[in-house]
Amino acid sequence: MLAKRIIPCLDVRAGKVTKGVQFLKNADLGDPVAMARYYYEQGADEIVFYDITASNERRGIMIDVVRAVAREIFIPFSVGGGLRTLADMRAVLLAGAEKISIDSGAVRSPQIIAEGARAFGSQCIVLSMQVQKTGIRPEIPSGYQVIIDGGRTPTGRDAIQWSREGERLGAGELCINSIDRDGTKLGYELELTRTISDAVSIPVIASGGAGTPEHLRDAFTRGGADAAIVASIVHYGEHSIVDLKRFLRTVGVEVRDAVTFDGSAP
Amino acid sequence: MIVRPKRPMIAIVDYKAGNLTSVARALEHLGHRAEITDRPERIRTADRVILPGVGAAGATMENLRALGLVDVLRSDIVTAGKPFLGICIGIQVLLDRSEEDAAACLAIVPGRVVRFPRSVDGRPLKVPQIGWNRVRQLRPHPVFAGVPDNTHFYFVNSYYPVPEDPAVAIATSDYGVQFTAAIARDNVLATQFHLEKSGACGLKLLDNFCRLRF
Numbered sequence: 045m046l047a048k049r050i051i052p053c054l055d056v057r058a059g060k061v062t063k064g065v066q067f068l069k070n071a072d073l074g075d076p077v078a079m080a081r082y083y084y085e086q087g088a089d090e091i092v093f094y095d096i097t098a099s100n101e102r103r104g105i106m107i108d109v110v111r112a113v114a115r116e117i118f119i120p121f122s123v124g125g126g127l128r129t130l131a132d133m134r135a136v137l138l139a140g141a142e143k144i145s146i147d148s149g150a151v152r153s154p155q156i157i158a159e160g161a162r163a164f165g166s167q168c169i170v171l172s173m174q175v176q177k178t179g180i181r182p183e184i185p186s187g188y189q190v191i192i193d194g195g196r197t198p199t200g201r202d203a204i205q206w207s208r209e210g211e212r213l214g215a216g217e218l219c220i221n222s223i224d225r226d227g228t229k230l231g232y233e234l235e236l237t238r239t240i241s242d243a244v245s246i247p248v249i250a251s252g253g254a255g256t257p258e259h260l261r262d263a264f265t266r267g268g269a270d271a272a273i274v275a276s277i278v279h280y281g282e283h284s285i286v287d288l289k290r291f292l293r294t295v296g297v298e299v300r301d302a303v304t305f306d307g308s309a310p
Numbered sequence: 311m312i313v314r315p316k317r318p319m320i321a322i323v324d325y326k327a328g329n330l331t332s333v334a335r336a337l338e339h340l341g342h343r344a345e346i347t348d349r350p351e352r353i354r355t356a357d358r359v360i361l362p363g364v365g366a367a368g369a370t371m372e373n374l375r376a377l378g379l380v381d382v383l384r385s386d387i388v389t390a391g392k393p394f395l396g397i398c399i400g401i402q403v404l405l406d407r408s409e410e411d412a413a414a415c416l417a418i419v420p421g422r423v424v425r426f427p428r429s430v431d432g433r434p435l436k437v438p439q440i441g442w443n444r445v446r447q448l449r450p451h452p453v454f455a456g457v458p459d460n461t462h463f464y465f466v467n468s469y470y471p472v473p474e475d476p477a478v479a480i481a482t483s484d485y486g487v488q489f490t491a492a493i494a495r496d497n498v499l500a501t502q503f504h505l506e507k508s509g510a511c512g513l514k515l516l517d518n519f520c521r522l523r524f
Contacts, residue, residue, distance in 0.1 A: 045484060046441040047462050084509070089442055115335055120464060120507050140332060142507060165364060167440055167466045216440060245434050247441070270441065300442045300462040302509070 047300040048264045048292070049089035049271035050285055051249065052278055054079055056125075057096045059105040063279050077112045083278070084117040086285040087302025091117065092145065092219075092273065095125035103132075107139050114140025122170055128153075133160050137168060145170040145219060148192035151199055151206075154213055161214025170249070171215035175203040175236060176223045188236055195223050203236065204243050211244045218244060219273070221251035229255025229276070237267035249273060257283060257291035264297050317343045320520065321356035323383070324348040325363070325373040333362040333397065336506040340517045350382045358393040358520065359386060361400035362506070364466065367423065368411025370399050380416065387418055387498060395519045396500035401471055401493065404500055410469050419495060421473035430486040438468040439485045445503065451480045451494055453518045461511045463491075463503035470502055497524040 055062045060074035080091050093113075095106045103126070110123055123136045124145025133144045144164075150157050150171055160169045178189040178198070188203035207218050220240055222233035232250045241248040247270035250263040254277045263269045277283050289299045320337060322330055324346045337344040344360075345352060353359060361383070363370065374380050387394045396404050403415045408423035415423070426437045442462040447454050463483075470489035473479060481492035483502075492501045499519055505512040 046439065046443050049441060087509075114332065115339065118336055118339070118506060118513055119509050138331070140335065142332075167364070167438060216438075245436050247436065 045298055046270070047089070047298050048269075049249075050087075050260065050288060050299070051090045051092055051271055051273050052083045052088050052285070053092045053094065053251070053273045053275045055094050055096050056106065056109060059109055062096065063276070076109050077116055080113045080121070081116050083285060084119060085302075087289060087300065088119065088285050089300055090119060090142075090271070091121040093121065093123045093125075094145075095123065097126070107135055110136055110139035110141050124170070124172055128156070130156075130159055130163055133164065133168075137164060143168050143170050143216075145172045147172040147174065150210070151190060151192050151201065154209065157210060157213035157215050161216070166214050166216035166246075169215050170217045170219055171207075171210035172219040172221065173203060173206060173210075174221050174223050175233075177233075177236075186239060188239075191223060204239055207240045207244050211246050215246065217247045217249060217270075219249040219251055221273070222253060225253030226251075227276070228253055231255065231259040232263040232267055232269070232272065234262055234267040237263060237269050241268035241270075247271065257288050260288055261292060261295050261297055264292070318357035318520075319355075320344040320358045320360060321353045322346045323353060323359060323361045323374075323379065325361075325365075325370055325377060325379065330362055332506045333360060336513060336516055337520070340513060340520065342517075342520050348377050348379070350378060353379070353382050354386060356392075358395070359383070360395045360397065361403070362397040363399045365399045366410055367399065367402055367408035367413040367415065367469070370403055371413050371415060374403070374416075383416060384418065391497045391524065393519070393522060393524050394498050394500075395516075396498075397506070398467065398502060398504055401500035401502050402469060404493070404498065405471055405473065408469060418498065419471075419473055419478060419493060419500075420475065421471060423469050423471050425469050426467075426489075427486055435486040439465050441465065442508075443483045443485060443491075443503070445481045445483050445491050447481050449480055452522055453494065453499055453515055454480075455518050456514050457511050457518075463501075463505075463508040463512060465503045467502055471500075 120142035122143035123141045128149040174191045180187040184202045186204040190199045190201040232253045237250045249271040250269035251273035263272045386392045402423045404419045405421040406417045444460045447459045478493045478495045479490040480494045483491040505516045
């Protein structure tokens with residue numbers, strides 16, 4: 045049986061992390077490489093970087109970040125944000141990322157999912173989506189709608205249908221971010237997570253709303269998620285990956301033991 | 311004049327697929343000298359050989375054939391007894407054949423490669439397996455030195471090896487079915503999981519392989 049994964053998320057703008065890991069001592073707070081290494085050593089199962097750099101000419105900076113991170117951490121990590129073409133994806137993968145995350149670009153041209161899966165394998169392609177509860181309408185039978193452009197543009201697409209479509213096109217995993225819960229620390233949107241994980245047969249990553257260790261437990265048990273994104277719950281030192289995993293183990297959720305080189309726990 | 315012994319060279323076989331650079335970066339991090347190459351003479355003169363990768367069995371074998379590397383690998387591994395490590399697709403092509411693409415493989419280890427079942431006990435099984443799974447060590451082997459039993463390693467696979475001789479299996483894992491996760495026979499070592507993406511324990515296993523005397 046696979047371990048449930050905890051995935052810290054780092055927002056990167058022009059090569060710097062926007063929300064610093066404040067308790068990290070003696071390190072450049074904005075340095076994505078130092079933070080990735082920190083979470084790696086804590087036992088993160090994967091790391092996701094979202095490039096929120098607005099302009100295209102700065103894309104090269106993110107590639108440099110990916111290359112530097114790949115020299116320091118030896119777990120899978122994914123990169124998302126502004127990837128629109130196969131060439132964008134290839135550059136990120138060649139720089140050392142294991143996976144690429146596509147979001148608004150996939151809504152605009154869904155074929156990019158199929159092309160990416162064909163070129164690099166489904167295991168490389170994470171379809172990420174921002175979802176808002178907008179009420180049941182004929183075109184939104186589940187009541188959950190996909191929103192793009194950083195939460196600004198409603199698409200008229202049903203989140204459950206888009207999840208199925210993404211799987212059919214070749215996405216290897218789905219990352220479901222609840223806009224309603226993002227930043228609230230009220231817990232993941234469990235109904236949404238459960239509905240999607242029942243609707244597809246690829247791994248589902250819950251995102252948005254983690255505030256307590258119990259929220260992670262709920263995402264994995266009631267929500268049926270295979271992995272959970274964490275951000276402020278770990279960035280500001282309220283919890284560490286180590287103590288989240290300790291808690292999850294006590295409530296019977298299978299998580300990976302982080303082991304250091306000499307075989308001891310961190 | 312001090313003559314420094316040259317560090318042993320590890321050849322990472324480039325068969326035009328998969329992400330080979332992650333294995334190279336892990337070796338570099340560990341302080342080993344590695345070279346990604348598809349040149350038969352570089353592979354022949356290397357001290358150790360690693361066949362890593364993400365890919366399909368059929369395409370991998372086609373590429374190895376097209377590059378003229380099938381005989382190089384077979385004579386290096388079987389006849390010369392050079393330390394060899396296969397990772398992921400690199401374990402699968404060691405066997406006789408694979409269900410994937412009905413591929414004829416290197417036939418260095420007798421056996422075959424089969425797909426995970428589509429369902430177990432009436433419940434669908436997510437294939438490929440993507441994630442961290444526990445690896446149970448079946449017998450002591452120096453490559454496991456310092457690595458606790460039942461450690462999680464990172465897997466990405468739809469197929470798994472079924473060696474004819476169960477004694478070559480040194481580790482198993484469970485994903486719907488119990489399957490062989492690592493094999494060892496003389497100078498040949500291979501893992502279904504990705505050592506280069508499995509954190510400190512993956513690196514430890516990789517380092518152990520690079521230091522093993524066969």
